[in-house]
Amino acid sequence: MAGREFFTALTVAEALAGFRPARRSAVESVARENLLHRVPAADVLAPHDLPGFARATVDGFAVRAADTYGASDGLPAYLELAGTVRMGHAPDVAVPAHGAVAIPTGAVLPDGADAVVMVEYTAETMPGTIEVTRPVAPGGGLVRADDDVAAGEVLVRTGRPLRAPDLGLLASAGVGSVDVHARPRVAILSTGDEVVPADTPELTAGQVRDATASALAALIRDAGGEPVYAGIVPDDQGALTEALSKALAAADLVVVSAGSSVGARDETASAVADLGDIWCHGLAIKPGKPTILAECGGIPLIGLPGNPLSALVVFRLVGVPLVWRIAGCGTPPPEPRTRARLARNVASQAGRLDVIQVALRDGMAEPLHGPSALLSVLARADGCVLVPEPATGLDAGSEVEVVLYA
Amino acid sequence: MAGREFFTALTVAEALAGFRPARRSAVESVARENLLHRVPAADVLAPHDLPGFARATVDGFAVRAADTYGASDGLPAYLELAGTVRMGHAPDVAVPAHGAVAIPTGAVLPDGADAVVMVEYTAETMPGTIEVTRPVAPGGGLVRADDDVAAGEVLVRTGRPLRAPDLGLLASAGVGSVDVHARPRVAILSTGDEVVPADTPELTAGQVRDATASALAALIRDAGGEPVYAGIVPDDQGALTEALSKALAAADLVVVSAGSSVGARDETASAVADLGDIWCHGLAIKPGKPTILAECGGIPLIGLPGNPLSALVVFRLVGVPLVWRIAGCGTPPPEPRTRARLARNVASQAGRLDVIQVALRDGMAEPLHGPSALLSVLARADGCVLVPEPATGLDAGSEVEVVLYA
Numbered sequence: 001m002a003g004r005e006f007f008t009a010l011t012v013a014e015a016l017a018g019f020r021p022a023r024r025s026a027v028e029s030v031a032r033e034n035l036l037h038r039v040p041a042a043d044v045l046a047p048h049d050l051p052g053f054a055r056a057t058v059d060g061f062a063v064r065a066a067d068t069y070g071a072s073d074g075l076p077a078y079l080e081l082a083g084t085v086r087m088g089h090a091p092d093v094a095v096p097a098h099g100a101v102a103i104p105t106g107a108v109l110p111d112g113a114d115a116v117v118m119v120e121y122t123a124e125t126m127p128g129t130i131e132v133t134r135p136v137a138p139g140g141g142l143v144r145a146d147d148d149v150a151a152g153e154v155l156v157r158t159g160r161p162l163r164a165p166d167l168g169l170l171a172s173a174g175v176g177s178v179d180v181h182a183r184p185r186v187a188i189l190s191t192g193d194e195v196v197p198a199d200t201p202e203l204t205a206g207q208v209r210d211a212t213a214s215a216l217a218a219l220i221r222d223a224g225g226e227p228v229y230a231g232i233v234p235d236d237q238g239a240l241t242e243a244l245s246k247a248l249a250a251a252d253l254v255v256v257s258a259g260s261s262v263g264a265r266d267e268t269a270s271a272v273a274d275l276g277d278i279w280c281h282g283l284a285i286k287p288g289k290p291t292i293l294a295e296c297g298g299i300p301l302i303g304l305p306g307n308p309l310s311a312l313v314v315f316r317l318v319g320v321p322l323v324w325r326i327a328g329c330g331t332p333p334p335e336p337r338t339r340a341r342l343a344r345n346v347a348s349q350a351g352r353l354d355v356i357q358v359a360l361r362d363g364m365a366e367p368l369h370g371p372s373a374l375l376s377v378l379a380r381a382d383g384c385v386l387v388p389e390p391a392t393g394l395d396a397g398s399e400v401e402v403v404l405y406a
Numbered sequence: 407m408a409g410r411e412f413f414t415a416l417t418v419a420e421a422l423a424g425f426r427p428a429r430r431s432a433v434e435s436v437a438r439e440n441l442l443h444r445v446p447a448a449d450v451l452a453p454h455d456l457p458g459f460a461r462a463t464v465d466g467f468a469v470r471a472a473d474t475y476g477a478s479d480g481l482p483a484y485l486e487l488a489g490t491v492r493m494g495h496a497p498d499v500a501v502p503a504h505g506a507v508a509i510p511t512g513a514v515l516p517d518g519a520d521a522v523v524m525v526e527y528t529a530e531t532m533p534g535t536i537e538v539t540r541p542v543a544p545g546g547g548l549v550r551a552d553d554d555v556a557a558g559e560v561l562v563r564t565g566r567p568l569r570a571p572d573l574g575l576l577a578s579a580g581v582g583s584v585d586v587h588a589r590p591r592v593a594i595l596s597t598g599d600e601v602v603p604a605d606t607p608e609l610t611a612g613q614v615r616d617a618t619a620s621a622l623a624a625l626i627r628d629a630g631g632e633p634v635y636a637g638i639v640p641d642d643q644g645a646l647t648e649a650l651s652k653a654l655a656a657a658d659l660v661v662v663s664a665g666s667s668v669g670a671r672d673e674t675a676s677a678v679a680d681l682g683d684i685w686c687h688g689l690a691i692k693p694g695k696p697t698i699l700a701e702c703g704g705i706p707l708i709g710l711p712g713n714p715l716s717a718l719v720v721f722r723l724v725g726v727p728l729v730w731r732i733a734g735c736g737t738p739p740p741e742p743r744t745r746a747r748l749a750r751n752v753a754s755q756a757g758r759l760d761v762i763q764v765a766l767r768d769g770m771a772e773p774l775h776g777p778s779a780l781l782s783v784l785a786r787a788d789g790c791v792l793v794p795e796p797a798t799g800l801d802a803g804s805e806v807e808v809v810l811y812a
Binding site: 032033036050051052053055057059085086087088089090104105106107108119143147148149156163164165166167168169170171172173174176192193194195198199200201203204205206207208209210211212213214215216217218219221222235260261262263264306308309312333334335336337338370371373374375376378379381404405406 | 438439442456457458459461463465491492493494495496510511512513514525549553554555562569570571572573574575576577578579580582598599600601604605606607609610611612613614615616617618619620621622623624625627628641666667668669670712714715718739740741742743744776777779780781782784785787810811812
């Protein structure tokens with residue numbers, strides 16, 4: 001393995017644009033009822049026309065449009081009632097010239113007809129004779145057999161997570177399962193002599209439970225991934241290298257908390273460099289500077305800062321798009337955003353992206369400060385404001401875009 | 407049962423504000439790893455202080471702040487190195503007057519210290535003596551034992567779906583499970599003589615597979631609910647009443663497609679009226695006018711329009727907030743939105759909400775027209791534009807807010 005290191009500090013935009021690992025998760029066939037938000041590995045084509053037959057879209061009478069031309073309240077067209085189409089059945093009658101067949105919304109257009117006139121513009125003044133008081137154009141009041149999707153056309157597209165209407169279309173077409181990318185397996189490796197599992201009932205002095213792993217697992221699930229806990233390793237380079245090798249062997253992406261002290265961070269970087277190429281060490285972002293992006297034997301790896309808040313901020317910006325990418329989705333689904341006015345001045349350093357946690361109240365965004373060691377700051381936030389690299393701060397009262405936490 | 411009918415047509419805003427069923431889903435205890443987006447039934451309090459001990463937030467030296475006052479590059483303070491704190495362990499040394507103890511980020515502050523000076527502002531010029539070149543204030547370089555959350559304070563709040571940082575806080579506090587509202591069970595009842603199950607391999611003339619049920623199930627899952635298929639009933643009032651009674655007995659919310667023809671819609675309304683109170687029949691919205699909101703023996707019921715597109719538009723606006731409400735969440739999580747310019751004029755009728763499906767391209771919102779019988783219109787849309795009740799249309803080029811489909 002290489003141990004090369006390419007960039008020492010990049011902007012987040014440079015990292016997102018440049019770090020594009022080729023890794024994709026495997027393809028698996030998944031039943032329709034479990035396809036929500038999954039990404040098709042290839043376009044799915046319609047096996048037959050949808051809806052499959054010309055259907056009325058109004059309650060009324062199937063007619064030949066030409067028979068209604070010129071019809072008005074003063075001078076109605078008179079058509080002979082030839083029969084009725086029953087919902088869900090083939091018509092047992094055709095529409096003759098100067099004839100009409102009663103039809104409910106959704107039923108099959110009978111032969112001979114090329115339009116459906118709405119019942120509101122008709123009257124059966126004499127039994128068996130339909131008076132039409134408004135003309136209808138050919139194609140009016142109906143959809144054609146292939147108007148929804150024609151046979152062989154794309155039913156659902158590759159590269160985009162499936163949404164509710166897509167599942168409806170698949171159901172319409174009778175497609176029972178689709179080949180989709182497997183949920184990317186994302187290994188979470190925690191490091192630190194002080195870190196103990198979250199289910200540790202009693203702590204001794206200096207110990208903390210592993211908060212980051214639980215929170216990261218949630219972000220991974222939101223991004224369509226499958227979190228895999230790879231355990232907690234002490235601040236020891238040998239143990240770390242071993243745990244990383246094991247995690248890399250079983251995952252599509254490895255996320256490792258890089259340790260909060262300088263020594264622990266150096267150990268993480270060394271262990272990663274032993275196993276592959278460090279593509280970038282350091283991001284121009286606060287919080288989150290000591291971030292590592294690497295590729296080890298084809299598996300992407302993110303070394304996150306040791307503080308839980310910093311780790312989550314970076315993973316949301318850099319890790320979430322990567323999880324989607326591994327699942328074959330180039331553009332992650334949109335995030336909720338809103339506009340608000342800053343309640344207070346915010347300081348920022350030119351050349352780095354500042355991520356400010358904010359609480360929203362009455363259209364005002366109140367910056368929440370506090371050390372990035374405190375996860376409660378993130379839990380209290382309604383969203384965050386990104387202060388771009390060129391800015392040296394934002395003034396109270398300025399309009400900002402808030403990325404909302406859903 | 408009553409059979410009363412209260413309102414014949416309301417705006418969507420009136421319906422959302424006024425139709426507020428008291429039904430809540432049951433409370434169940436759920437393990438932490440499955441709590442994402444679940445709604446706590448009560449506030450969860452911190453069982454102990456978090457982080458639980460005063461911790462360094464920088465690499466450096468634990469000191470008595472007063473010993474550093476006035477220190478500068480020209481006139482450093484000289485402190486005696488009294489020992490080192492190991493990560494994850496109780497300190498075995500206290501900080502004496504004019505003393506310093508080496509400490510890594512995250513380790514326990516030793517007794518006697520009230521600040522941590524960053525290693526960058528120190529030098530060990532002689533073995534055992536630390537030169538400090540910048541003063542630190544009491545509390546600098548550390549977080550206190552209860553800075554994240556104090557014992558007995560709210561750790562996670564009731565009424566709001568749990569997010570990633572909340573799960574981190576629960577892990578920090580060692581909370582293994584939380585009482586949350588059960589996923590609301592939402593029964594989906596499809597009606598129509600023409601509707602057959604989605605897994606029907608071959609259709610006969612006039613039949614359509616049940617697309618709406620699959621798409622509704624996806625929207626229900628996105629809203630944190632549990633869809634329960636209650637089957638397909640023909641357009642027959644007796645069968646419908648029986649199926650509705652059965653669905654109501656086993657669900658927190660019943661959703662029924664009200665049929666697409668006028669006759670089928672009337673039957674649905676009659677069946678619902680037999681079983682409870684129709685609170686509203688008809689919404690001032692397009693598509694989606696023939697919507698029913700009802701309450702039957704304490705269980706809310708939504709009668710949706712028969713067209714799949716209309717049904718999904720109405721369920722997204724009216725049903726999704728109701729599912730969240732039943733789970734104890736008053737304000738649903740925010741939806742993604744963006745601003746765009748309309749590519750074409752859009753017509754609208756004053757007095758009703760018009761929901762326009764749009765495709766986004768280069769900041770332009772292109773309205774997608776087509777009969778509401780076509781689900782493909784919704785599948786192709788990136789989002790929708792709501793034209794409010796007073797407007798009679800929107801001009802091409804005007805800036806609009808697009809609700810994005812995630």
